[in-house]
Amino acid sequence: MPSGWPPRVLTIAGSDSGGGAGIQADLKTCQELGVFGMSAITAVTSQNSRGVHAVYPMAEEAVLSQIDAVLGDIGATAVKTGMLYSRGIVEAVAAKMDDYGVRKLVVDPVLVAKDGSPLFRRDAVNALREELLPRAMIVTPNIPEACELLGVEETAIRTVSDMMEAASQLLRYGSRYVLLKGGHLEDEGFRGLAIDVLIGGGDEAGRRPITISGPRIATRHTHGTGCSTAAAIAANLARGFEMEHAARAAKSFVAAAISRAVPLGGGIGSLWHAAHRETAHGLQ
Ligand SMILES: Nc1ncnc2c1ncn2[C@@H]1O[C@H](COP(=O)(O)OP(=O)(O)OP(=O)(O)O)[C@@H](O)[C@H]1O
Numbered sequence: 001m002p003s004g005w006p007p008r009v010l011t012i013a014g015s016d017s018g019g020g021a022g023i024q025a026d027l028k029t030c031q032e033l034g035v036f037g038m039s040a041i042t043a044v045t046s047q048n049s050r051g052v053h054a055v056y057p058m059a060e061e062a063v064l065s066q067i068d069a070v071l072g073d074i075g076a077t078a079v080k081t082g083m084l085y086s087r088g089i090v091e092a093v094a095a096k097m098d099d100y101g102v103r104k105l106v107v108d109p110v111l112v113a114k115d116g117s118p119l120f121r122r123d124a125v126n127a128l129r130e131e132l133l134p135r136a137m138i139v140t141p142n143i144p145e146a147c148e149l150l151g152v153e154e155t156a157i158r159t160v161s162d163m164m165e166a167a168s169q170l171l172r173y174g175s176r177y178v179l180l181k182g183g184h185l186e187d188e189g190f191r192g193l194a195i196d197v198l199i200g201g202g203d204e205a206g207r208r209p210i211t212i213s214g215p216r217i218a219t220r221h222t223h224g225t226g227c228s229t230a231a232a233i234a235a236n237l238a239r240g241f242e243m244e245h246a247a248r249a250a251k252s253f254v255a256a257a258i259s260r261a262v263p264l265g266g267g268i269g270s271l272w273h274a275a276h277r278e279t280a281h282g283l284q
Pocket residue numbers: 021112113114141142143181182183184194195196214215216217218219222223224225226227228229251254255258
C-alpha cells in the first residue's frame with residue numbers, strides 16, 4: 001500500500017444516476033474529507049429519489065480492468081466496496097485485494113436500496129461472507145444486511161443489545177471490525193437517538209462492543225447515508241485515523257450531511273455532503 005500525500009481511496013461500487021448513493025456519494029465524501037477519490041464501477045443503476053428503475057451490471061473483466069488500472073499505477077491507501085452485485089464480481093474483487101496486498105479494506109455489504117430494490121444477486125451473499133469478509137478491516141452492514149449475513153429473520157435485531165450480540169457474531173466471518181449501523185432501529189428505550197455498534201480490534205478476549213450515537217434527525221431524506229458512512233470511514237483510515245476515531249468522525253460527518261439533506265425529487269432526498277464545512281463556517 002502506498003504512503004504519502006495525498007491519501008487515496010478507491011471505491012468499487014455501483015453508480016447512482018441520482019447522485020445520492022453509490023460511487024457518487026463515495027467520491028463526494030472523499031473530496032469533502034481531503035482524500036483523492038477513484039472508482040471502479042461494478043454496475044450502472046438508473047435511480048432517483050423514488051427508487052431504482054434499472055440495473056446494468058458491468059462485465060467482470062471491466063471491473064477488474066478498472067481496479068488494475070488504478071492499483072497498478074496510482075495505488076490506494078484504502079479501498080471501499082459497495083454494490084458488487086454478482087458472485088463473480090465479489091470473487092474477482094477478493095482475489096484482486098490479495099494481488100495488491102490491500103490492508104485497509106472497508107466492505108459495505110450493500111444488498112438492497114431504500115425502496116427495497118435488490119442491488120445484489122442472492123448467490124453473491126455467500127461469496128461476500130466467505131471471500132470478502134475475511135479480507136476486510138471493517139464490514140459496515142445496516143440491520144437488514146446484518147440479518148441477511150447471519151441468516152436470521154429481519155426482525156431478529158430489535159434492540160441495542162440485539163445489535164451488540166449480532167455485531168459480535170458477525171466478527172466470526174473474519175473481518176477485523178464490524179460496524180453495525182442502527183439507522184433502521186426502532187428501540188423504544190433509545191427514542192431520539194441514532195445508534196451504531198462498533199466491535200473488533202485487539203485480541204478476542206478483550207473485544208467489547210461500543211456504541212457510537214447521535215441525535216436522530218427528523219427527516220425522510222436519508223438516501224446515501226450508508227454509502228457515505230463507509231466511504232467516510234475509508235477516507236479517515238486513509239488519513240491515518242485509528243478505527244474508533246475513523247468511525248466516530250464518519251458518524252459526525254454523515255450527521256451534518258443528513259441535517260442539511262436536500263429534498264430533491266419526489267421521494268427520498270439525498271445528503272448534502274458539504275454540510276460539515278458550512279456548519280463549521282457558520283453558513284446556513
Ligand atoms: N435520521 C437519522 N438521524 C441521524 N443519523 C442517522 C439517521 N438515519 C441514519 N443515521 C445514521 O446514518 C448512518 C447510516 O445508517 P443506516 O442504517 O441508515 O445505513 P443504510 O441503511 O446502509 O443507508 P442506505 O442504504 O440508505 O445508504 C448510521 O451512522 C446511522 O446511525
